[in-house]
Amino acid sequence: MSRRLVLAAAQLGPIQKAEGRDVAVGRMVRLMETAHRRGAEVVVFPELALTTFFPRWYEADLAQADHWYETALPSDATAPLFAAARKYNLGFHLGYAEKTPDGHRYNTAVYVHPNGEVVLKYRKVHLPGHREYDPQRKVQHLEKRYFEVGDLGFPVVRAPIGENEVNIGMLICNDRRWPEGWRVLGLQQVELVMLGYNTPSLNMENRGFEAHHLRVAHSHLSIQAGCYQNACFAAGVAKAGDEDGHELFGHSIIVNPSGEIMAQATSWGDELIVADCDLAMCELGRTTIFDFARHRRPEAYGRITAQTGSVAPPAWTPAG
């Protein structure tokens, strides 16, 4: 039987700091309606989809930032998403700031079954940015302040989506640049990576390495390589446009296991893109060029788990 999945990526335009969750949720419900009309079985929303990208705003007292976090899903504010999922028989992926009952804070994503159950939860592992206010920066990027490192690893679960059972996993934003995360998912036969991001168009730590005009290219390069090298699909879904004067670059994409871009958002606003995914491609990749059991050589990979930072290599000593 053919395993085909109709996958939607729902890019969100900007959410201003002053806007409440009702604004974002209302727009997301409209995107779910559109996804339904396009025949989608699953819709992927971005990282921190319910609010502005608040890690750009400093709070000396973390408790003053509590209003950016969710303490329960669903909540009154997010209930309309769950209602729409049920109405349209549409699973959805949602990124949000999570505050746990015991006070831990994570940059989190969930995949929600149309019946409202959380099928999979992931907490971002690779937090970019910094912890303390940095007077050198024009714009803060305080993810290391507002979130703890995710404690769930990179989980994969086989879950029903539409007619199929699909091996789903997640990455969040900066995770996409780290091949380790992709590979841990690949080692669990991931078929669909749901990946939300909020990425500024301008690198505020720019010291010459990353030109502004390459930022979209680097994002796409990382996602395309991750999909190709792990024989999986991904929906890389952005928050886009101008949030209180700070531009996010958009360019959401759906990528296939050949690393090809199947669909791309080209606006800076709310935009739904859809692709028809042949899940058989994943198995083909897994059993040929990326048959890990046949080709991987973990005995040569020791440094990947044995060390965190890089070390300088030895200097060559001429025999003469």
Place this chain on the structure above:
Amino acid sequence: MSRRLVLAAAQLGPIQKAEGRDVAVGRMVRLMETAHRRGAEVVVFPELALTTFFPRWYEADLAQADHWYETALPSDATAPLFAAARKYNLGFHLGYAEKTPDGHRYNTAVYVHPNGEVVLKYRKVHLPGHREYDPQRKVQHLEKRYFEVGDLGFPVVRAPIGENEVNIGMLICNDRRWPEGWRVLGLQQVELVMLGYNTPSLNMENRGFEAHHLRVAHSHLSIQAGCYQNACFAAGVAKAGDEDGHELFGHSIIVNPSGEIMAQATSWGDELIVADCDLAMCELGRTTIFDFARHRRPEAYGRITAQTGSVAPPAWTPAG
């Protein structure tokens, strides 16, 4: 002081099965002369540069293949390369089939100092293809027959090239598709990856995963992602063109730490490409977005070294 390196990649056109090493070496010496005229300080030759890509030819008795291997470097046949290196003060990277005194066979590469000393040796870890004759295939790809898995890991050494000390490492052909190899090099602060390949234009194991027209794209994608994610330069250097009716795809490239292609060969013959590499880019990458010590999370990467093949994920169980 500015750290700039003039890097040359010397693509080789086809070498027919009947042609001796003298033919290849003569062409390589001419490319070294060209590299010298372009001001290059180092030239990178492909994988198995001295002969045709012999793993396409089956020998029941391995001893009958001995003539494809080098037992010493330099040898009478390869001495002209060493002489040219000295004459032009030009380091060179050479891929060749190695047979050791105790009878082991490897797909090997070395970097040779202009004075003729071997600075670094690497033996290919990720061997593609198969070990036994496969009657299903129109063309054999017997690397797993002709070579043992490399036993040197992914070494990096800090070596003099021209005016600079450069952290050099190597990958060979199929290695480039495996982010693990790149990362092990990156964890040793590699600045220049020398990478030779022989890649057929047509995938003879084609079962639908990899379309022929994507093969160059996949090669470039892997090299560009490897360079970006490890903040290094690479010279990806092909054997190209029609070897006894079997086409190799060429498209050698030099890539910078932003993943950008700086130079590309566009012929299917002997062709030298050159790029002026600012090694400071490597350090910038290593100290910002890819500051491994600050951002990597090995505690979440355990599967990468703990398992070889992939495992199926657990199935989701609805709470209801």
